Amino acid sequence: MEPKTAPEKFIVPIGPQHPALKEPGHFEFTVEGEVVTNATARLGFVHRGMEKGAENRTWVQDLYLMERVCGICSHVHALAFSLGVEKLAGVQAPPRAQAIRELVSELERIHSHLLWLGVAAHEGGFDTLFMFSWRDRETVMDLLETISGNRVNYSANVLGGVKIDINEKQADAIRKGMDFLEERTQHYLKVVTEDETFLGRTRNIGVMTYEQADFLGAIGPTGRASGVKRDVRVDSPYTAYSDFPVNLVTHTHGDLEARFIVRIKELYESYRLVRELVDKMPAGELTVKVPRRIPEGEVISRVEAPRGELLYFLKSNGSDKPERVKVRTPSLCNWSSVLVTAVGHNLADMPMILAGIDPCFSCNDRVVTVNRKTDSTQMDWEDLRQYGIEYYK
Amino acid sequence: MENLMQGVMEKVKTWARINSPWAIHYNSGSCNGCDIEILATLTPRYDVERFGIKLQGSPRHADVLICTGPVTLQSRDRLVRIYEQMPEPKFVVAVGSCGISGGVFQGCYNVVGDISEVIPVNVYIPGCPPRPEAIIHGVVELLKSLQP
Ligand code: SF4
Numbered sequence A: 001m002e003p004k005t006a007p008e009k010f011i012v013p014i015g016p017q018h019p020a021l022k023e024p025g026h027f028e029f030t031v032e033g034e035v036v037t038n039a040t041a042r043l044g045f046v047h048r049g050m051e052k053g054a055e056n057r058t059w060v061q062d063l064y065l066m067e068r069v070c071g072i073c074s075h076v077h078a079l080a081f082s083l084g085v086e087k088l089a090g091v092q093a094p095p096r097a098q099a100i101r102e103l104v105s106e107l108e109r110i111h112s113h114l115l116w117l118g119v120a121a122h123e124g125g126f127d128t129l130f131m132f133s134w135r136d137r138e139t140v141m142d143l144l145e146t147i148s149g150n151r152v153n154y155s156a157n158v159l160g161g162v163k164i165d166i167n168e169k170q171a172d173a174i175r176k177g178m179d180f181l182e183e184r185t186q187h188y189l190k191v192v193t194e195d196e197t198f199l200g201r202t203r204n205i206g207v208m209t210y211e212q213a214d215f216l217g218a219i220g221p222t223g224r225a226s227g228v229k230r231d232v233r234v235d236s237p238y239t240a241y242s243d244f245p246v247n248l249v250t251h252t253h254g255d256l257e258a259r260f261i262v263r264i265k266e267l268y269e270s271y272r273l274v275r276e277l278v279d280k281m282p283a284g285e286l287t288v289k290v291p292r293r294i295p296e297g298e299v300i301s302r303v304e305a306p307r308g309e310l311l312y313f314l315k316s317n318g319s320d321k322p323e324r325v326k327v328r329t330p331s332l333c334n335w336s337s338v339l340v341t342a343v344g345h346n347l348a349d350m351p352m353i354l355a356g357i358d359p360c361f362s363c364n365d366r367v368v369t370v371n372r373k374t375d376s377t378q379m380d381w382e383d384l385r386q387y388g389i390e391y392y393k
Numbered sequence B: 001m002e003n004l005m006q007g008v009m010e011k012v013k014t015w016a017r018i019n020s021p022w023a024i025h026y027n028s029g030s031c032n033g034c035d036i037e038i039l040a041t042l043t044p045r046y047d048v049e050r051f052g053i054k055l056q057g058s059p060r061h062a063d064v065l066i067c068t069g070p071v072t073l074q075s076r077d078r079l080v081r082i083y084e085q086m087p088e089p090k091f092v093v094a095v096g097s098c099g100i101s102g103g104v105f106q107g108c109y110n111v112v113g114d115i116s117e118v119i120p121v122n123v124y125i126p127g128c129p130p131r132p133e134a135i136i137h138g139v140v141e142l143l144k145s146l147q148p
Helices: A050-054 A059-067 A074-089 A095-123 A127-148 A168-194 A196-202 A210-216 A220-224 A256-279 A330-342 A347-356 A381-391 B002-019 B033-040 B073-085 B097-101 B132-146
Strands: A010-014 A026-032 A035-042 A297-305 A308-316 A322-328 B022-027 B064-068 B091-095 B111-113 B123-125
Touching: A026 A347, A035 A330, A035 A347, A050 A059, A050 A322, A059 A074, A059 A322, A074 A095, A074 A297, A074 A308, A095 A127, A095 A168, A095 A256, A095 A347, A127 A168, A127 B033, A168 A196, A168 A256, A196 A256, A196 A347, A210 A330, A220 A256, A220 A308, A220 A330, A256 A347, A308 A330, A330 A347, B002 B132, B022 B033, B022 B073, B033 B064, B033 B091, B033 B132, B064 B073, B064 B097, B064 B132, B073 B111, B091 B097, B091 B132, B097 B123, B123 B132
Parallel strands: B022 B064, B064 B091, B091 B123
Antiparallel strands: A010 A026, A026 A035, A297 A308, A308 A322
């Protein structure tokens, strides 16, 4: 991704420290007048080397490390990791644990989507909506806190089950919270589909056609807003999603408005699921025993994070530490779609287009090999290490 | 006479600083958890703006640098640069276990360490992540310490 520079063009750099983004990323927009003609991104500011770090920790310690890949979708990371480890160990968490895992996943999706709604509105200059949605988000943060004891990084999972249980009092609080949020969400849906000024910033902006989305590999709500019918919860149900199924939400327009609508409609799905889950929570144990040494083998586990498909590859050599942990997170898959849809829009639309995919840096700053046709290079671990040492000398 | 004027000016400046500190936020490699809690302090439930605390964009206008996360090799230079761009006197608040000790990321190959290894820190706020109340408390403690 080299920036094209011609004398009359102007490059606007944004970041890495940037008031509107809470995480560091660096972008360069080439503009001609107001219109963006090229966009490049530089990521990697928060690359920490967690995959490698995971190899030096035990399986149990890794659970807590992996939960901190991202603070917004912490539960799904721990979930994908523990599902993988359980598959390797040949055990399965009891039904009640599975239902609680799904419950926390959905609560997390609600918090994440509301967070996104606020941030995206803020990027467009609609600070009232930002404040409103974050105020309402506190409802679900409270619920997460009552059931897990922490507002972020709930550590609900343990290998072989969950460590939290839901009692009647908490269930009631959850029901009440969902009623309140549902009412508020109705209002938001109205705002994003009817408000003139809002539509002026979102309708037909950042359009990504189905073909583009398919070609660029867009996933999650970003892809679904362009009609890509893909959702791990539906395609290959994990935890309790086969007993409590979710309906796929898609849209065909592929513009920013569609991305708002898809995410808000997904909120309704989540409210419905959460209610169903607390009403029909299966009874029983919360954990099964998982051996300390995990049998040799390889496994892939997939879950649907709020931003799209999250994939874990785990390899065990039979010891108490993993041999390889590979994480593939949805944000990275969606980046290329931004850089393509940005071209041809006004510079003023950039913040919203950027926010439109719900970007998250902490999870996508991993080492990637870009397979360009001509000058692609492959490095093994030693080379890479040497390269790093040279680079930072 | 000049001395007197200067003294008065200093007093006014300190008064202004304590009553309305402007803060800037930099994430040097955190997991996001701390950052969303910092953002939450700006929103209606906690609303630090009622105390005059304002989060804003440019380091050149900031009194307080709020840092989150361990420092990665990539962002180390940026962090130092932002710190150097801030006008004197400047204060640093490290939020979260990672900023204090490296937290769970200790020993990862791209992590330099905690924030105090790179820039001097005035206030540490523990927690993973600290609650918004704790973050507000930390900033208030910092302001208290500035009281003459
Ligand atoms: S202290 Fe915890 S929440 Fe904060 S950045 Fe570190 S891991 Fe994330």
